[in-house]
Amino acid sequence: MNLPCPMLIRFHEAHPTAIVQAMTRVPALFLVLCALNCATPQARPESFATLEPPASEAGYLARLLINESPFPGEKGYLSEADTRNCMLAILWAVHSRIHFVPEGYRQEQIAAVKTDDVFDVITAGGERGQCDGFYRDAQGKLAAVPRVEQRVQYLLKIANSGGKPGKFAGLLNYAQGLSNAYLEGGIEEADRFAGIRSVDQLSVTGRGYSWMTDRDYYSPGGNFVRIPNDMSGSLGGNRFFTLKEL
Amino acid sequence: MIATKHLWSAELLFRFHGRRSATSPGHSGSRTAALQMAKAILILFLIGAASSIAAGETETNTTPADAYAELSSLDTLSEVMRHLYRWYLDETDFAGIVQSPALAFGIHPLHPELDDGDKSLYGEIEIPSLGVLVRMKKADYRIEELGTEVKSQRFKIVNVERSAKGAPRDDSRREVNYPVRDMMDYLFRTRSQPDFPSPELSRRLGDAVADVIRERFEQHAAEGDQTVFVSPLSPVANEIWLFWQDAKMLIRWASDIELDNPAVWDHESLAIKTFDIEEQVVLSFHEAAGSNAFVTRDQVGRALYNCVILGQKRTVPRDRF
Numbered sequence: 001m002n003l004p005c006p007m008l009i010r011f012h013e014a015h016p017t018a019i020v021q022a023m024t025r026v027p028a029l030f031l032v033l034c035a036l037n038c039a040t041p042q043a044r045p046e047s048f049a050t051l052e053p054p055a056s057e058a059g060y061l062a063r064l065l066i067n068e069s070p071f072p073g074e075k076g077y078l079s080e081a082d083t084r085n086c087m088l089a090i091l092w093a094v095h096s097r098i099h100f101v102p103e104g105y106r107q108e109q110i111a112a113v114k115t116d117d118v119f120d121v122i123t124a125g126g127e128r129g130q131c132d133g134f135y136r137d138a139q140g141k142l143a144a145v146p147r148v149e150q151r152v153q154y155l156l157k158i159a160n161s162g163g164k165p166g167k168f169a170g171l172l173n174y175a176q177g178l179s180n181a182y183l184e185g186g187i188e189e190a191d192r193f194a195g196i197r198s199v200d201q202l203s204v205t206g207r208g209y210s211w212m213t214d215r216d217y218y219s220p221g222g223n224f225v226r227i228p229n230d231m232s233g234s235l236g237g238n239r240f241f242t243l244k245e246l
Numbered sequence: 247m248i249a250t251k252h253l254w255s256a257e258l259l260f261r262f263h264g265r266r267s268a269t270s271p272g273h274s275g276s277r278t279a280a281l282q283m284a285k286a287i288l289i290l291f292l293i294g295a296a297s298s299i300a301a302g303e304t305e306t307n308t309t310p311a312d313a314y315a316e317l318s319s320l321d322t323l324s325e326v327m328r329h330l331y332r333w334y335l336d337e338t339d340f341a342g343i344v345q346s347p348a349l350a351f352g353i354h355p356l357h358p359e360l361d362d363g364d365k366s367l368y369g370e371i372e373i374p375s376l377g378v379l380v381r382m383k384k385a386d387y388r389i390e391e392l393g394t395e396v397k398s399q400r401f402k403i404v405n406v407e408r409s410a411k412g413a414p415r416d417d418s419r420r421e422v423n424y425p426v427r428d429m430m431d432y433l434f435r436t437r438s439q440p441d442f443p444s445p446e447l448s449r450r451l452g453d454a455v456a457d458v459i460r461e462r463f464e465q466h467a468a469e470g471d472q473t474v475f476v477s478p479l480s481p482v483a484n485e486i487w488l489f490w491q492d493a494k495m496l497i498r499w500a501s502d503i504e505l506d507n508p509a510v511w512d513h514e515s516l517a518i519k520t521f522d523i524e525e526q527v528v529l530s531f532h533e534a535a536g537s538n539a540f541v542t543r544d545q546v547g548r549a550l551y552n553c554v555i556l557g558q559k560r561t562v563p564r565d566r567f
Contacts, residue, residue: 072396075484075517076502078358078360079358125534128537128539130538162390212538220531220538221530222531222535
């Protein structure tokens with residue numbers, strides 16, 4: 001029920017004397033109904049996909065996974081399963097930068113930061129840092145460039161249109177579910193790159209530690225080693241990289 | 247096979263009716279005419295059934311290999327080479343091919359696991375003498391939420407990879423060879439050939455550029471009319487680059503949907519990526535190891551060459567944003 005509570009509030013601000021006089025004449029029932037309306041949440045149409053707020057840790061992490069992965073119609077899209085695998089591999093990469101620093105490496109060499117906080121890993125280097133577009137603002141709060149939220153809101157709009165949930169909703173909910181689960185207890189699914197020991201006769205550490213748009217001219221530099229196609233190194237239009245064994 | 251069996255059965259049926267009609271006493275002319283009509287109708291029906299069955303057999307007889315024949319065509323391979331020439335290759339690459347009489351291409355169909363109902367085709371073109379693998383896609387699926395058909399008219403490049411190892415050699419791989427001299431001549435003749443977007447696509451690009459400029463105008467302290475350069479559009483690549491001169495920004499539109507499909511521009515925010523040349527360029531990725539935020543000066547140089555030298559210069563009037 002939508003009763004004009006906001007209108008009453010605006011009128012009161014403009015005409016305080018008049019509203020006091022008017023209110024003395026308003027039936028009590030009307031006032032009660034008005035109060036109930038203001039207290040009751042507005043009914044919302046069914047949502048097939050929901051995300052935590054961007055300022056929350058779970059919402060922020062989900063947005064990283066979404067930002068880096070293609071949806072239907074976008075360049076790099078192969079399948080829903082492939083995009084999900086991409087999201088999972090990205091989560092593993094940021095997790096490994098904290099918890100699986102290979103022998104002989106310092107964390108700063110592979111993550112540009114020394115920390116045990118996954119959000120420090122994500123925001124390391126600022127706006128143009130390790131994860132392009134994700135940074136901490138001047139107050140140290142988690143922040144992202146506007147295009148990240150613009151795209152997310154657009155994807156949500158698509159996901160929640162139509163009469164039934166589809167791939168967009170599935171992928172958005174997957175990203176949020178993965179993020180929630182990670183922050184609560186870690187990653188259940190396996191790291192597909194964990195067992196790699198050699199790439200083109202080069203000894204490597206295994207595990208993915210970086211990802212970039214899958215173009216031959218993109219490379220993270222340093223000791224990062226490209227994981228080839230026959231080891232599923234390309235996911236969601238991204239190329240994943242492991243590390244050279246020292 | 248099925249049509250033949252039915253015709254044989256029909257013949258037996260009519261022979262039976264004919265024998266009975268000849269020997270049965272009291273046979274009337276109207277009954278004979280009805281039988282003749284029924285026979286004619288049945289024959290026509292069976293002919294139609296045979297035709298439709300034959301057509302179905304023709305469709306199902308299209309082999310999977312035919313679907314990939316486009317990848318071996320000189321037209322496709324020439325355009326792929328031209329795209330590589332403009333965006334990937336340099337002088338050292340040519341040294342590897344000019345000594346041979348023929349340029350070999352290995353064509354390899356790929357069959358990744360796709361969504362239900364997705365009939366897209368994937369293939370790989372290997373050019374061993376260049377150490378290059380080009381992944382191609384001919385999209386054919388539907389985005390239910392958008393009500394959009396994503397259907398490519400031809401195979402498009404989705405990825406280019408340098409690979410000394412090359413693609414796996416199996417029975418599905420085909421090799422085609424074209425004279426090196428012919429290919430080199432083509433690349434030389436077309437090295438400055440402009441392939442500009444259609445008027446309709448140009449119009450949509452103009453609107454999209456105006457939106458980008460409007461969003462970032464204040465940030466880049468730009469003034470007055472803005473100048474952009476639009477790269478040529480390759481027939482085998484679903485992406486287009488722009489250089490926004492006043493902001494020193496590269497803008498890329500890339501999509502799985504054909505860029506001249508209105509659906510791309512109804513959802514253009516999904517297709518755009520920007521690169522601030524002043525902020526995001528390094529000489530080498532070693533300068534920012536592990537980061538995915540940068541492009542190299544070499545890559546930017548290629549993009550600028552395509553936009554400024556080979557592309558079109560446009561002015562975006564102040565009143566459009």
